[in-house]
Amino acid sequence: MPVCPTCGQPYILNTIFCEQCGTALQPLHQTEGFASAGTRASTGPAPAVVLEMLSGAHQFRLPTDALPAVIGRADAGQTSRPQVDLAPYGGLERGVSRQHARLLWRDGRLMIEDLASTNGTWVNDVRLAPNVPHPLRDGDILRLGTLRLRVQVRAGGTALEHHASERK
């Protein structure tokens, strides 16, 4: 049996967190969800993801250390609001679920995971299986319901810094 690197407690293979001390037992980048927990080695400005609405109405810019980020639409009855809120851009009419998909940064790659949405998530017109992360590349077209977004991945500290204020 492997043991926890922090406290030495043995654990069963595939365990995500040590039962004794709560240490993440999988390297953090492969389990995702902790990039914002201050554990990411910082080497200059983080790379960024830009989601551009094909209708040209808006751009969302997300530094990768702000991932994972949920894409969806805010709803009056809901307490938590998705980081990328498509409600003001016709999310409801276009079939975007409240928690539709999420962007992850895993193994140095951008991934998208459909959160069992009602109307599905599509990458370049291929529908994704729910709850299975799928890699995203620069230039891919992402479709949530019928709402389409162009994906751009920018290296850290380079282009598009002037979009930093785009996201409200």
Place this chain on the structure above:
Amino acid sequence: MTFSAWDRSTGERGEEDYYRILGVEDDASQEEIRAAYRDLVRQYHPDAGLVKGTAFLFRQIQQAYETLSDPQRRQEYDERLRREGKRPPRLFALDVLPGPAELACVDEPQLLYLLITLTPLANRPEPDTRLNLCLVIDCSTSMKGERLAAVREAILHLVEEMQSDDILSLVAFSDTAQVLLPPQHTPPSRVLRPLLASLTADGGTEIFQGLQAGLSLVGHTRSDHQINHLLLLTDGHTYGDAQKCLLAARSAARQDIGISAFGVGHDWNEDFLDHLTAAAGGQVVFIENPAGIGRAFLEHLRQLKEAWITDLTMRLYYTPAARFKAAFALTPELRMLEEIDGELALGSLQYTRPRHVLVESIVSPLEEGTHRVLQVEAASMAPAYGTPAVQRKVVRVPFRSQGVTRPLMPAAIVEAAQKVSLLRMQKLIEEEARQGRVPQATTLLEGLATRLMREGQDELAGVLIQEARLLAETGRLSPAGAKRLRFGTRALQPLLPGGTE
């Protein structure tokens, strides 16, 4: 603590429930039926010798397959089930997401997580469900003054929100129990006001007295078409009768009577109330300030009225290659589930939102190929129909000898496991503090606070840092601190997918 192996061949439909034997849904396709049959043959064929004493089960599997794989015979079988009223309506959906998505062929056991989602399949119950509610109120000396006054007001508000054909009864207890209002259609507040005014606080807290009286009232008027529920409000410890209370709660659970408990102030026993309510999957509500009683009552009433199905239980049937490790309810509260009589009690399912459960299982090494690991079965009562409803899912996991370098975990499972790990830390802190290991408990408490801070739970983190300081000074968790820690952790909600949209 283990769940039963694949040993139950008969189900709620009697001797020969073919769907259950094969572990498929009532609307399974021919391919699903064939796949299920192949899986079972591989594991239970007497010649395989994997499990002893399987000859009888194997014959049943054969019989089930022969019937269900033949469209004509299957139709006749379905007709018979319908005629005999053994075809429960489909009232909720059961979804099971395994993680990792595939396991490696290695020579040691592996952990398999299952994120189980139960989604109600309706916007609201038709017809409306009626309540059969008993309020059991602690009137011991410590309730005097502000607390009892708040309870009186809270009950009057509650009654205004109830419907006239809901059934209400009231019990007051201290050393003995007194039936204040026998079960009847909800009376108007002008009738209740003088009754409540006569309540006085005096004596000890003998919870069994109140519980027994309350359960007998609810039992008297119980029906499958109602939500039968007892709400206990207390501010103190009970002495010597805890065991009797737990037995009474279990027998109530078997009659589909739910119990929830409201603890007021800091001087009640959270372990006891947790056990008391666990039997029927009820909740414990921590009310620090009496002013919060009214709101807590109304919130609870809303939840009860939204109950689409009650008495939701889950059973896990493992193949010989796997076993149960632990299970946690993720919503509406983060809570470890206790296995009682081979079942996990989940309480009710509201028609407004899904329920989520995380199950951890240990899987033994298996050869390359896709293997059936367990069957998940969820059953419940549906008061709107007065019938039980059952759903089941078989979990199959691929094993690969090459190419699995790291577990592929769905993000939702990581999220759920992260919250569960906070809950485990909380339990460990309680245990270390109970054992008097103050430095260990303090360090863990600070560690938990740090993790909460990182997750943006600043308020709870702040409370826990204060409690860590107190713990280091006084050498124990204060009654207030223990409750803030436990109920604060319980309120943490993972961000989970799914739901009714």
